[in-house]
Amino acid sequence: MHLPSTLSWLLDEASALPGADQFLTALGARLIADGLPLAGGALTLSAPHPIIARRTWLWRADNGAVIEALGFALGGVLPQPDNVGRDWLLGLDTGIVHEMAAGAPAQQDAPADRPVIAWALTRPLTENETLLLREAARFAAAPLAAFVMRSTLSALLETYLGRRSAAQVLNGQLRRAAGETIQAVLLYGDLRGFTELSEAMPPAMVVAALDAWFERIAGAVHAFGGEVLKFIGDGVLAIFPLGGKPPAAACDAALRAVAAAQAGMARLDAERERQGLPPLPFGMAVHMGEMLWGNIGTADRLDFTAIGPAVNLVGRLEGLCKPLGHSVLVSGAVAAETTTALVPLGEHILRGIAAPCTVFALPEK
Known part of the structure; x- marks a missing residue:
């Protein structure tokens, strides 16, 4: 045989x-x-x-x-x-x-x-x-x-670039200007007072704090079907692509991820308090729009990045969290689609954004 x-x-x-x-x-x-x-x-x-x-x-x-x-x-x-x-x-x-x-x-x-x-x-x-x-x-x-x-x-x-970027590289997208236009709900989160924290704590403790923050927000994003595109210093940019789904589905998924991240950070702050460590305050913003996700850089050293008005707006919107006294802000584009109850905060001018943005907040618990 x-x-x-x-x-x-x-x-x-x-x-x-x-x-x-x-x-x-x-x-x-x-x-x-x-x-x-x-x-x-x-x-x-x-x-x-x-x-x-x-x-x-x-x-x-x-x-x-x-x-x-x-x-x-x-x-x-x-x-x-x-x-x-x-x-x-x-x-x-x-x-x-x-x-x-x-x-x-x-x-x-x-x-x-x-x-x-x-x-x-x-x-x-x-x-x-x-x-x-x-x-x-x-x-x-x-x-x-x-x-x-x-x-x-x-x-x-996938570990270093994320699923979407990894797929692009594996498919041979290795030149500048190569990328894709995405309709998505964008989530941007950022730690507050991180510069002061990093000046006052040893580097190892700063890294541990960053990892703990990223674990909570990225874990929540992935749990509800989103993807982290980039870690930017102490900030996180994530998306929930529409991909042919109704906009409401992506908006609701993003807001559920936000709620999960808030709960995770609350438990983390309670644990840090027991250890005698300061809390990790943060701001998060959610917006829906179009973005270009593609290559930028030099001819032989590239990076995937997200650009476009939607990316600019969600970053500026997060910057309003501290002045408005809320940890999470939501744009009018998301509010118009979601079934989640929101608190209207009126229209606000965002630096560098031509049109005023209608802003909403999640109800404070």
Whole structure:
């Protein structure tokens, strides 16, 4: 029994598949067609990500279903692989699991970062079948290395640029003037008195305060479907793209994110008070409009940035938070669409903005 077509596919075609889940499904189906008694499979890859340590895909042969399990980094230390794949495979009522590192010689333990393929079997393998399955694992090393490389690049770009910018870079948008026009609800948040805080506290405590602030606001943005575009000093610019949805949906999502961020900051300030630390006052503004998200810079050193009247307005609107005595201000464009109850504050002139802006506030609790 030989697997020439499957091995050739692993060498010549498998790397072109869009992801590891499709790879596992296709490889399992091919091995079954070649006569191997597979009931299911699991594939584990390390994930170069600040939160996720590894990803495991679990495939069932009877219905073709694939589910994904994530292993998380704990305190910046990657945990050792657990038995999530093995436990699930044993749950297929086979009681037999064949597992090895892709590309590793037989009997060699897999390093923690080596791709691992495990198969659940409907019966014990013959000696020849075992050799053939190991040969398939050896040939799988090349396409899996390609998946890991693509995953690494994508994770690094998303970590430093965000999803939208990372997608642009991966699609080859590497020149000035390349970008896209976005209709979105914009959220801009900024810490108040941060310069004084940074002068009065050691750098490590300043960084910790910034991280805590960013965690609350960015976590809330992501939880409600938004995306952080940029961290600007102690400020955050995030968007909730309309993307064909009704404007009200994006407006309501942004205001729910604001409420979640407020709650998170209230809990953070309470904890800081118990530690004898000063609170972290902030201002946030929400506006809806059109922006250009694209490349600026020099020919060989680029940055993605957001420009346009909507970006200018939301930044200026946040600057009114302190003079008007509110931590959150909302433009008339958002107020006209949202179902959230707001407090009207009248029209105000914003520096550098030609037309007055109708301003609203969230009810103070």
